[in-house]
Amino acid sequence: MLLTISPFPVSHRNPHFLSSFNTPTPFLPLRSKTHLSKSHLYSNLSALPKQMLSVGLPVQEVFPGVLVPEVKTLSAASRDGLLAGDVILAVDGTELSKTGPDAVSKVVDIVKRNRKSGVLFRVERRSQDFDIRFTPDKNFYGTGKIGVQLSPNVRITKVRPRNIPETFRFAGKEFMGLSSNVLDGLKKLSGPVAIIAVGAEVARSNIDGLYQFAALLNINLAVINLLPLPALDGGTLALIVLEAVRGGRKLPVEVEQGIMSSGIVFVLFIGLFSLSRIHLALILLEKCCNYISFAKIKVF
Structure with missing residues (x-):
């Protein structure tokens, strides 16, 4: 029979044995x-x-206009001649200044509101400016879309x-x-x-x-x-x-x-x-x- 553990006997009378149960462990x-x-x-x-x-350290410099990183195939933008890498400088005569994401929202809102009447873009491509008129397609919610991806026209350099x-x-x-x-x-x-x-x-x-x-x-x-x-x-x-x-x-x-x-x-x-x-x-x-x-x- 095992009677001891280390120097302490296994007994319910041993105060050391009882203290392990009587002392709460928070x-x-x-x-x-x-x-x-x-x-x-x-x-x-x-x-x-x-x-x-x-x-x-990334340093961000904002330029006028909105960048077009991608143009979806078979979309209104691809049909009317917009290419990836173009920069939209103005929409229906409204200049797009250095406002970052606000300029992107402005382009989206104008296109959504003018699904039937069409939208006139002034586009910069390889340092040349020209106008393109788009007839937006109808999206799931009944508003206009031209099938492009837009992002702020920014350039990020690393210092x-x-x-x-x-x-x-x-x-x-x-x-x-x-x-x-x-x-x-x-x-x-x-x-x-x-x-x-x-x-x-x-x-x-x-x-x-x-x-x-x-x-x-x-x-x-x-x-x-x-x-x-x-x-x-x-x-x-x-x-x-x-x-x-x-x-x-x-x-x-x-x-x-x-x-x-x-x-x-x-x-x-x-x-x-x-x-x-x-x-x-x-x-x-x-x-x-x-x-x-x-x-x-x-x-x-």
Whole structure:
């Protein structure tokens, strides 16, 4: 018969044996410097310096007009002579200035409204300007379409840093720009399905953009992780601050367990909410079927 484990006898009378059952073991995250150092914030942000060294800082210059990257075969645009690579400078006498995505929306709106009367484009091709009149086809919703893919007329160049300080200066500039996009886009909360879809679109369109997408995704995760929610590192920091305010006295175990449980429930609720938004977006897909949100390219 086995009577001992290590120096302690196996007996219900042994106080060490009983203490393992009498002492509650709270399932709480370890609030220590070791736990906080496990946050991947710094490793996540390392994607920015890597981008600066391997690809460079993307600099975007906007030109007048709207670019036509693709013309569908057997469409109104192909029948009337529009070619891929052309730049639309004006539509029905309306000049298209350096407005980026707004110029694309303006072209789409004018074509949709003039399905029967036709649309006059002033087009630039190989440094030559000329006019083309289109008779739009009818789309599924009864509005006009000419069968082209449009994008802002921009040119992106890559500037590589000359030294290490300039590398981190470029990375900081990119970080501030991406952080601004993150904070401005909180109202456009998306779940993992949308993240995968956007990542796949980036990989198909421009492999260099994967660096920016990785940095943007990790900044999102860092911001979310620092929120004062009990289930995240931000909640752990909040509890540490609360203990410091209380003079180093910890909260009761039951209170901490309740806080952690409520935080986990809240995070799960946010996840379900984002998934429900995706489901509703799929139901209302007909309202945005002509938009590719990440690349800001429109097809009509």
